[in-house]
Amino acid sequence: MSLLTFELLATEDQARAGVFHTAHGPLATPIYAPVGTQATVKAVTPQQLREVGASLVLANTYHLYLRPGDELIARLGGLHAFMAWDGPMLTDSGGFQVFSLAGHRGEESLRRIDEDGVTFRSHIDGRQHRFTPEKVIEIEQNLGADIAMVLDECAVPDDYDYLKRYALPRTHAWAERCLAAHTREDQALFGIVQGGVFADLREASARHLTALDFPGYAIGGLSVGESKDEMLATLDVTTPLLPAGKPRYLMGVGTPEDLVEGVARGIDIFDCVLPTRVARNGQALLRDGKLNMRNARFADDPAPLDAACTCPTCRHFSRAYIRHLVVAKEILGATLLTQHNLHTMLTLIHDIRDAILDQRFEAFRTAFWDARERKGS
RNA sequence: GGGCAGUUGAUCCGAGCGGCAAAGGAGGCGGACUGUAAAUCCGCUGGCGUAAGCCUUCGGGGGUUCGAGUCCCUCACUGCCCA
Numbered sequence: 268m269s270l271l272t273f274e275l276l277a278t279e280d281q282a283r284a285g286v287f288h289t290a291h292g293p294l295a296t297p298i299y300a301p302v303g304t305q306a307t308v309k310a311v312t313p314q315q316l317r318e319v320g321a322s323l324v325l326a327n328t329y330h331l332y333l334r335p336g337d338e339l340i341a342r343l344g345g346l347h348a349f350m351a352w353d354g355p356m357l358t359d360s361g362g363f364q365v366f367s368l369a370g371h372r373g374e375e376s377l378r379r380i381d382e383d384g385v386t387f388r389s390h391i392d393g394r395q396h397r398f399t400p401e402k403v404i405e406i407e408q409n410l411g412a413d414i415a416m417v418l419d420e421c422a423v424p425d426d427y428d429y430l431k432r433y434a435l436p437r438t439h440a441w442a443e444r445c446l447a448a449h450t451r452e453d454q455a456l457f458g459i460v461q462g463g464v465f466a467d468l469r470e471a472s473a474r475h476l477t478a479l480d481f482p483g484y485a486i487g488g489l490s491v492g493e494s495k496d497e498m499l500a501t502l503d504v505t506t507p508l509l510p511a512g513k514p515r516y517l518m519g520v521g522t523p524e525d526l527v528e529g530v531a532r533g534i535d536i537f538d539c540v541l542p543t544r545v546a547r548n549g550q551a552l553l554r555d556g557k558l559n560m561r562n563a564r565f566a567d568d569p570a571p572l573d574a575a576c577t578c579p580t581c582r583h584f585s586r587a588y589i590r591h592l593v594v595a596k597e598i599l600g601a602t603l604l605t606q607h608n609l610h611t612m613l614t615l616i617h618d619i620r621d622a623i624l625d626q627r628f629e630a631f632r633t634a635f636w637d638a639r640e641r642k643g644s
Numbered sequence: 645g646g647g648c649a650g651u652u653g654a655u656c657c658g659a660g661c662g663g664c665a666a667a668g669g670a671g672g673c674g675g676a677c678u679g680u681a682a683a684u685c686c687g688c689u690g691g692c693g694u695a696a697g698c699c700u701u702c703g704g705g706g707g708u709u710c711g712a713g714u715c716c717c718u719c720a721c722u723g724c725c726c727a
Binding site: 300302303304305309310325327330357359360362363364366367368377390391416419421459485487488489490491516517518519520521522525538539540541542543544545546547548549550559561562563593596597598600601 | 672673674675676677678679680681682683684685
């Protein structure tokens with residue numbers, strides 16, 4: 268199979284199982300990517316990532332450009348060598364940072380967007396920088412991930428006029444410029460469909476971008492404040508407009524439920540900080556719920572986080588011990604919970620894939636929701 | 645034996661210096677977290693009541709005052725210093 272192509276192995280209604288061929292090996296989809304913003308998935312080593320079944324890892328253009336610098340990383344052999352991860356990687360463009368830095372902590376906005384790009388101040392030292400589509404591609408090519416993302420504008424999802432007048436035209440123009448600037452043949456550049464929660468905007472965006480023939484398409488601007496129903500309804504109208512022969516990436520999503528429902532709507536790639544972030548904040552994710560490990564009820568609980576789980580954490584450590592680590596603010600607590608949470612997400616997506624390959628995804632989905640309902644009642 | 649300093653909400657530390665149910669920590673309990681400025685953030689932490697509010701609290705006892713954790717007397721205990 269030639270590089271950067273997508274092989275569809277099985278489908279069941281909208282759900283798909285496939286393989287995306289990258290320079291660092293085949294990527295079995297659907298897949299869930301842990302987020303390693305600053306060239307590290309916080310609290311775990313690459314070896315631990317591999318142990319819990321990670322295949323694709325995210326990193327971030329904005330953060331690595333500011334520190335330690337994309338040119339330094341390029342000199343040291345690129346992102347894979349730098350962080351010692353030899354599997355597939357994806358770099359986000361910084362579009363989301365432009366969005367999230369806008370209104371942080373009520374401070375004066377750290378950025379200004381215009382037609383040509385975005386001017387922003389570093390959150391680290393306040394120095395001014397400028398991202399244009401061309402600059403972002405230069406950085407991402409220096410980093411050398413297998414998948415790079417175009418610079419987009421991730422705006423509030425319910426401001427129709429703003430999205431239509433400003434954010435979408437910019438996102439589309441920038442996508443074209445990114446594509447024109449991109450030269451690395453071992454790196455796939457994905458376009459990003461925007462349009463908030465509005466079906467007509469999503470459709471316009473999907474049509475515009477698919478005409479540009481990217482090797483893959485992302486759906487951005489979701490899970491940023493809109494309701495779950497709005498997110499799913501948006502997926503319902505968007506994925507059918509994307510080419511079946513290209514991978515579809517739902518950016519920044521999400522929870523176990525989101526994986527099941529996203530796949531059911533034709534998504535192939537997910538990423539989310541949730542499992543790693545909540546781990547550092549003391550929460551264990553289970554396939555059918557979650558546990559707050561600070562809770563007193565776990566103080567003398569000798570059971571593992573999840574009796575059915577085979578992750579390194581559940582094989583060796585009790586809830587009582589993990590609660591102790593979390594309460595005592597010991598760093599190992601974050602590591603153990605991160606491993607467990609990633610394992611939960613990665614085995615879920617793996618099981619989803621197997622179900623699609625066996626043409627029993629719909630039954631899997633029903634059982635998944637039944638289990639959550641039983642737990643909830 | 646003498647001198648000085650101290651004893652705060654029944655977990656601990658600690659502000660307080662005439663209007664206080666009493667600052668702030670720690671600890672405890674609970675919640676949140678979705679393309680990571682997050683090992684972060686937000687509640688609650690004397691009792692009763694939905695609430696206005698009422699009741700009980702600042703080592704013990706007594707006093708001054710409209711009113712005392714705050715001022716006076718006395719007792720107890722703790723720490724440092726002098727014998």
